[in-house]
Amino acid sequence: MMGAAVGGVAQKLFPGYTAGPGAYALVGMGTAFAGVVRTPLTSVFMIFEITRDYTIIVPLMISNLIAYFISHKLQRQPIYEALSAQEVYTCPPRNPVPRPNGCMCARQCVRCRRPYRRT
Numbered sequence: 001m002m003g004a005a006v007g008g009v010a011q012k013l014f015p016g017y018t019a020g021p022g023a024y025a026l027v028g029m030g031t032a033f034a035g036v037v038r039t040p041l042t043s044v045f046m047i048f049e050i051t052r053d054y055t056i057i058v059p060l061m062i063s064n065l066i067a068y069f070i071s072h073k074l075q076r077q078p079i080y081e082a083l084s085a086q087e088v089y090t091c092p093p094r095n096p097v098p099r100p101n102g103c104m105c106a107r108q109c110v111r112c113r114r115p116y117r118r119t
Contacts, residue, residue, distance in 0.1 A: 001025070030047040030064060031063040034063075
């Protein structure tokens, strides 16, 4: 919404020189995605797949890089790494002890998901 608002103001101030508010909204959407998820190239591909317009790629790449560097300065750990650090996964042992009949227990074969507990 912020991109569309900026695009609307730019369109009113410089009507012959700027793109429409929709282009600004798409660039803002891609930039927000690149800043939060930290995948700048993915948002370029996504926006291009939506629009099939080459003229929006360069402003999108520039804004994605700016968003990427700002988000990296504000928080070093990406959002998906932070979320996965909250989950605790215990892996099965490397050499599980087989039962007498040669089968393994299901707990030894499957990862156990346990809730995160702060210590």
